[in-house]
Amino acid sequence: xxxxxxxxxxxxxxxxxxxxxxxxxxxxxxxxxxxxxxxxxxxxxxxxxxxxxxxxxxxxxxxxxxxxxxxxxxxxxxxxxxxxxxxxxxxxxxxxxxxxxxxxxxxxxxxxxx
Amino acid sequence: xxxxxxxxxxxxxxxxxxxxxxxxxxxxxxxxxxxxxxxxxxxxxxxxxxxxxxxxxxxxxxxxxxxxxxxxxxxxxxxxxxxxxxxxxxxxxxxxxxxxxxxxxxx
Numbered sequence: 001x002x003x004x005x006x007x008x009x010x011x012x013x014x015x016x017x018x019x020x021x022x023x024x025x026x027x028x029x030x031x032x033x034x035x036x037x038x039x040x041x042x043x044x045x046x047x048x049x050x051x052x053x054x055x056x057x058x059x060x061x062x063x064x065x066x067x068x069x070x071x072x073x074x075x076x077x078x079x080x081x082x083x084x085x086x087x088x089x090x091x092x093x094x095x096x097x098x099x100x101x102x103x104x105x106x107x108x109x110x111x112x113x114x
Numbered sequence: 115x116x117x118x119x120x121x122x123x124x125x126x127x128x129x130x131x132x133x134x135x136x137x138x139x140x141x142x143x144x145x146x147x148x149x150x151x152x153x154x155x156x157x158x159x160x161x162x163x164x165x166x167x168x169x170x171x172x173x174x175x176x177x178x179x180x181x182x183x184x185x186x187x188x189x190x191x192x193x194x195x196x197x198x199x200x201x202x203x204x205x206x207x208x209x210x211x212x213x214x215x216x217x218x219x220x221x
Contacts, residue, residue: 041213042212042213042214043158043211044211045208045209048116048208056208061175088155090158097144099146099206099207100145100163100205100206102145102148102160102163103155103160103209103221104160104219105158105159106157107156107157108156108157110155
């Protein structure tokens with residue numbers, strides 16, 4: 001089973017709202033990732049969690065707040081977003097952060113900020 | 115120079131044709147290489163890892179040329195279902211995606 005699940009599939013929010021994106025994997029992977037993908041662009045790394053600790057933050061604005069409650073779950077809390085934050089948010093996981101490990105992606109949450 | 119570069123295409127090829135894409139990378143210390151495919155409005159899915167000796171999976175062949183710092187993907191006997199964007203991924207201690215090459219296989 002190489003499945004990574006994400007909820008919700010679609011999200012529309014106003015600039016004053018607070019919402020959360022959720023990601024789950026049951027492959028025993030110890031590294032989890034958040035990416036942002038704009039139309040016709042490649043995914044851009046936002047955060048990496050390794051063994052439930054934040055190991056990489058790619059200078060992401062504080063209106064995005066990641067959380068890793070346990071080794072299977074990864075959340076992305078959203079607050080006071082801007083319209084330019086509208087994008088596809090992809091979660092991925094891999095066995096660990098070792099360079100040769102393959103990342104498996106979830107289906108993504110398509111976010112629209114009004 | 116971008117860290118990972120791909121020709122964006124689109125490559126329009128007839129069914130049954132052979133098509134090849136290249137992906138160049140700038141960091142000679144890069145250690146792992148992958149090809150992903152991404153269908154419209156879907157997530158990237160791993161197509162194959164790329165090994166130093168080259169590797170083949172059915173109609174797909176991937177090659178790595180460390181001296182010239184590029185990886186390639188060859189698709190033989192193209193199918194309509196091969197239409198997608200092909201993303202190369204280069205990894206040293208973090209993942210870097212290429213911009214993707216769009217392939218359209220035409221009946």
